[in-house]
Amino acid sequence: MPRALVVADDLTGATDTAHAFAKRGYGTTVRVDPDSEPNASVLAVNTDSRYADPETAAERVRRVVRGTDAPVVYKKVDSTLRGNVASEVDAAMERFDRGLFAPAAPAVGRLTACSHHLVDGCLLTDTEYANDPNPPASARLPALFEGLDRPVRHLGIGAVAAGPDAVRGVLDDVPPGSVIACDATHERHLVAIARAGRESDRRPLYAGSSGLAEHVAVPGEPDRKPGFEYAAGGALGVVGSVSERSLEQLAALPEEWVIAIGPEELLSDPEGAGREAGRRTADRLAAGEHAVVTAAPDREAVERTLELGHERGLDGEAIRERVTAALASAARAGCGEAAGLFVTGGDIAMAAFDALGVRALSLSGVEVEAGIPVSRLDGGCADGLPVVTKAGGFGSDATVINCLRALGGDHE
Incomplete structure (x- = not known):
């Protein structure tokens, strides 16, 4: 218990x-x-x-x-x-x-x-x-x-x-x-x-x-020393949040890191579009480079996706489901080459972990920044992979960069 x-x-x-x-x-x-x-x-x-x-x-x-x-x-x-x-x-x-x-x-x-x-x-x-x-x-x-x-x-x-x-x-x-x-x-x-x-x-x-x-007491004594050993290599980011803070964080990334899924492909064949994006991320990761896959690189892309979706008779929920399916597919296709996984957006994280067969996250007690913890995946095809999850509205412009670099072994 x-x-x-x-x-x-x-x-x-x-x-x-x-x-x-x-x-x-x-x-x-x-x-x-x-x-x-x-x-x-x-x-x-x-x-x-x-x-x-x-x-x-x-x-x-x-x-x-x-x-x-x-x-x-x-x-x-x-x-x-x-x-x-x-x-x-x-x-x-x-x-x-x-x-x-x-x-x-x-x-x-x-x-x-x-x-x-x-x-x-x-x-x-x-x-x-x-x-x-x-x-x-x-x-x-x-x-x-x-x-x-x-x-x-x-x-x-x-x-x-x-x-x-x-x-x-x-x-x-x-x-x-x-x-x-x-x-x-x-x-x-x-x-x-x-x-x-x-x-x-x-x-x-x-x-x-x-x-x-942070301040609620737990009965009994602590039973695990916080700590984490990072791997070296390219980290995979999956950004599903469309908050202004998340868009600002994406804009701060080097352009070559970002792999965007276009609105047309996303709405027509979300899983296929995700697999293709995952293949492109895997190529970067295999070379030791970071890669971030998103369906919303900027506000214009968000608005364009909504506009095209509505033209096709899709409501907001149906559009979100396609975005989620595409990003989860990309995570599964790309994570085999990753030193670590970064995910922002709770629904996207849940879908990605489901696609990977994850049973649980084991918390390390270590964080990259305040409120942004490091865990390991338990179960599934990426068992043991380091992972950082972040709420969309948290962090500074440099937060996503910091998370990817930490997961790739550069955490000083």
Whole structure:
């Protein structure tokens, strides 16, 4: 039985949150194949529910939580509140009579003040994330839970800054079944929230982004020393995210690294187009060069793909399915020559790992940059291959370059 369970709605979220435990020395695994049963102190499960309907998402979370006796359960939510945040937290609360909800992640510019969630200083609903297929329902935390039969208490920055005793006092006093939605603008605020949960007589559900997970305690002692040995050679990148940050990171790559799948080929024969791109990447990788395959090298390509898809009677979901199929096919065709694999975009990562037959990811406890962990693939045709997964909106312009160079052995 794991000592802690992480339940996330996409794969990159499961991985970056699991890393918060792995880097403290806990053996940590992200389950990819739902039929696998990894033996780990901390188990992270991806319910693949960010774009499911709320009822389906809730049932997937409920099923996972019912299946564990782990003393600590962490419901990971997107740091930009996309997906079925309220319904999934509500479902995870089934085993708990209190919930601490703190989605802030100050290290990556996600802050909550006066109950409102900010991204890089902007109100969440004024950012590009408001245009997501399953966008944040509100920038105001308590409003997320409106319509649920559950008490919600907002805990302002003053109370959180007063320390863990103040937070614990609120946690102990709220009505059973309550969710406490917490402000946090600094790491010390998340420390106070996590410590309050640990010291309370009311064992709470923890719900937040990877930020709060950094400070949630695991029963018992660490059992694995963080560390990783990199190979040397060319690394394969698969970029599926179309966030502005991901496009900026692609633009920073040397032009010869990027292998783009054209819109016409993508929509007509996604798997064939992916195999051809994979063949081209394999040629570069065999020569020890890095290669990055994408269907969206720039915003113009994204718009062109959508335009052509709509002309062919395809909706957004059908277009995304073709993109996913093409990139997964490219990953399978190209990874045999790779020293390591880099993937950004949770849906793309899941599809790529499925194509490779991966059962799980074993976290190393090492990261390339903050929030961007290194793992190894467990099972399938690329068993043991080093892998880096990244949420689309994370990192600087140089992040993809840094990840590929690290996977290729140049990690100083």
